[in-house]
Amino acid sequence: MADKEYTYSDVSEHTTKKDLFLVIHDKVYNASSFVDEHPGGEEVLLDVGGQDATEAFEDVGHSDEAREVLEGLLVGKLKRKEGDPQPKSYAPTTQTASTTEGASMGVGLYAIVLIGGVLAFGAYKYLQAQQEGQ
Numbered sequence: 397m398a399d400k401e402y403t404y405s406d407v408s409e410h411t412t413k414k415d416l417f418l419v420i421h422d423k424v425y426n427a428s429s430f431v432d433e434h435p436g437g438e439e440v441l442l443d444v445g446g447q448d449a450t451e452a453f454e455d456v457g458h459s460d461e462a463r464e465v466l467e468g469l470l471v472g473k474l475k476r477k478e479g480d481p482q483p484k485s486y487a488p489t490t491q492t493a494s495t496t497e498g499a500s501m502g503v504g505l506y507a508i509v510l511i512g513g514v515l516a517f518g519a520y521k522y523l524q525a526q527q528e529g530q
């Protein structure tokens with residue numbers, strides 16, 4: 397039964413409390429037996445009924461226990477067709493701002509030191525030339 401494939405339009409027909417399908421990470425879950433027990437309330441589940449709930453589910457940061465419950469509700473997987481809504485993936489941000497900031501700061505410092513050096517050398521040469529001229 398869990399091998400069954402559902403299209404997006406199949407899933408979107410199950411939106412009532414007694415018959416509620418959710419898509420999370422491209423798997424299809426029947427949440428109807430769990431609606432009344434959900435600690436986050438039935439409203440939020442009904443809101444995403446028949447839709448891709450991946451983002452909503454991950455945003456809350458559900459526990460491993462919640463994920464175990466979820467596995468028990470599995471009824472099949474999603475068969476994507478052209479024109480279906482794009483998968484809502486949950487991509488944690490990996491880039492940290494501080495590292496790039498640090499790198500550009502380093503380059504900026506080098507530039508200042510370099511320009512300062514060139515200017516000092518220019519001034520030295522200029523003074524030397526003037527002295528020679530006297």
Ligand code: HEM
Nearest residue numbers: 427435436440441444449452453456458459461462465466
């Ligand atoms: C069938 C899918 C879902 C299952 C099995 C599930 C299960 C659970 C469980 C077991 C908890 C208790 C805390 C934890 O263990 O993390 C919980 C809390 C919660 N869930 Fe879900 N959940 C599902 C979908 C959703 C969705 C789609 C939302 C949408 C926003 C949602 C919102 C919440 C919220 C806000 C809480 C926190 C409640 C509180 O701490 O007061 N859940 N859920």
